[in-house]
Amino acid sequence: MTNTLKAPAKAPKANAETDAETPPPASPLLRFYRSSLGKKLITGATGLALVAFVLAHMVGNLLLFIGSDAYNAYALLVSNFGVVYYAFELALTAIVVLHAWVGIEIFWRKRKARPVGYSTYQSAGGPSYQTLSSRTMIVTGSVLAVFLVFHLRTFRFGTYYITQLDGETVRDLARLVIEDFHRLPYVVGYSVILLLLGSHLRHGLWSALQSIGLLHRGIRPLAYGASGAIAGGIAIGFLLLPWAIYLGWVG
Template sequence: MTNVLKTPASHAVKPQSPLVRFYRSPIGKKLISGATGLALAGFVLVHMAGNLLLFLGHDAYNAYAEHLARWGVLLYAVEGLLVGIALLHIGVGMSVFVGRLRARPEGYAEYQSVGENSYQSLSSRTMIITGSILAVFLGLHLWTFKFGPYYSTELDGHAARDLARLVVEVFHKLPYVLGYSAVLLGLGFHLRHGVWSAVQSLGALHAGIRPLAYGVSALLAGAIALGFVALPWAIYGGLIV
């Protein structure tokens, strides 16, 4: 009687869905990072413009906040979508960073870098650092303002939240002004490379307009950072009371 040798049964590999394969592919990560990055850049631009309404007075700022609050369920949906986009952006960024560390352990401090060597800069080499700081800051920022003290005021004959009072109260504290300014300048560094890199990743640039896009990205990032930083210093300096 002969013995029959049997090879161990191989474990069946569960096929991945197209979305998972797309997420894990280098091209998929570039496209996801670019699309989510531009969406978040658009949000911070709108948010910065809303902040500047406080220069027009408390009523203008509170009216803007009240208008958003009236969206009701839609506002929660938009906020949930933004959180999802931010988490996806962070997840892809960390995945790319960890992957590069494994591939080249001696150092890749750069995230989602696209383009020629001449376009590398301090902002491109510190993307993972500024991104991590911004993620932590976002939680603290929401805790301070969205979930902070509720002051009431009268707006057009009805009760409303006096968010302007809270903002002025917080930015009268120098440590918060300094910390906020440092983080938002970090946002400028992040956008400096991120906006240009995102557009490049989505295939919307060609060599002829790449330098122009690179310069526009720098101007946009600087304008957003200065727009955010101007408000706390105007409050602390007494220009807004």
């Protein structure tokens, strides 16, 4: 019997083209961002951060009821933080962009899952808490984003009046605010935007608390009612100043 030598079996050749097309595994952070849970947590956390900023901004606006000097002093104090102030602005811009971007992604994901919408809507109330504010979040959010650009253009980068404050030359931001809110079209338009803000916050605040896991079934009705009250309070707080200026009670 003759022994035959066989060549060792060759390993299958790697498909270079297939390997090149196979993407590397996504990082845990990217997988978290792409997941439904991750998007809900991101919108919840960024939403709560923006609510905190809006509330602080409203309180700052109300200082104009004390007087122009108090309002300008507040604006000067904020701007005097220097590098910290600009870093905060950049961080706030990033939060706004991230919140809007993820919100749009969630909206389009829902649209793809249900391309044909319902012909009629009815507020479900009860456990689902479906309301007009919850169904129009993408609309109110988009309008608020556009308004933010014009708002910054008007006040952050608007006319630079100067005045004296404790012997120091500072920006007279109070004068700019008073001048703008003496125009009825501006006041009315601002009021409409604030109503949309209240609607956005009504659903957004309680939804954010639920998304990050701070609500359980027992306190959801209470949290829902409190969110509506806070949203309404913020909207009213912002509306007080422009109408008081237009009616001649301030300035």
